[in-house]
Amino acid sequence: MVFKRQPGPLGVGGPTVDTVLDAGAVRPGGTLSGRVELAGGTAGHDVEQVVLELVARVETAPGEPGAGESGAGESGDGEPGDGAGVVAFGRYPVGGAFRLAAGERREVPFSVRLPWETPVTELRGRPLGLTLGVRAEPAAGGDGDRSDPAPLRVAPLPAQEAVLEAFEQLGFGLRSAGLEHGRIGGTGQRLPFRQEIGLTPSARYAHQLDEIELTFLAVPDALEVVLETDKRGGPSSGGGHDALSRFTVPHTGPAGPQDWDDLVDGWIRESVEHRESYDCHAVFGHESPAPSPPSTPSVSSTEL
Known part of the structure; x- marks a missing residue:
């Protein structure tokens, strides 16, 4: 286009x-x-x-x-x-x-x-x-x-690239990338649209997920990573509603965790468990009221 x-x-x-x-x-x-x-x-x-x-x-x-x-x-x-x-x-x-x-x-x-x-x-x-x-x-x-x-060509921040590479190492594939109008509720998003990167699940999660949509929301000293899990159909699928989970890592200075693969895999497990535990009742989404503050994974002081 x-x-x-x-x-x-x-x-x-x-x-x-x-x-x-x-x-x-x-x-x-x-x-x-x-x-x-x-x-x-x-x-x-x-x-x-x-x-x-x-x-x-x-x-x-x-x-x-x-x-x-x-x-x-x-x-x-x-x-x-x-x-x-x-x-x-x-x-x-x-x-x-x-x-x-x-x-x-x-x-x-x-x-x-x-x-x-x-x-x-x-x-x-x-x-x-x-x-x-x-x-x-x-x-x-x-x-x-x-x-x-x-x-205009825009390359990812080191932390963004590290997250995407970790998904690739974990067996996820790139399905799509697009810009969608609207804001994600409960985040500090400023632009009137968001980037969504669609990822196909690895074999490990294929029975639980149809897709993960990834959104990056960067600020001067941190990167908020929003994962939207699209669950496969069934009684607990929530009628097609997606669940959001948010995680934050720094992207400047001594910012990188020692193992991005382990960190991102933890995000995926937490997102899946959150979805299965709370089903649709704890789901928050676009333009919804702010949820409780997300957990912030601990990161080491290793350079990216």
């Missing part, structure tokens, strides 16, 4: 704008740098401000609030009925007012910090199929056209 092309020139004979990112992937909370390139049209224009905008293609269920709409009040760019829209999740003024003469070329460099909850688009350099972009919006003469979004 890709972004649709935005209008190019800012009005007939107006300037054109392009967003160019520096090479390489950026991590959540890291610095994104690049430049906005403007080329004057047939007449001079007064550019009031250059604003950089982070955007994402987000999926929504039919009839769900926000379906086909942006979280920033922008009409969605998805095809009719496809349950997708472009959501803006960050805006940064990167250039002040200036006069762009006819035919003049000008560059506006920028360096901005990504939100800590920015979704991960690749793992070990392999794309996960998500669509993130960066576009520039120069307010020129009252016009508000934007550049085409430049594709």
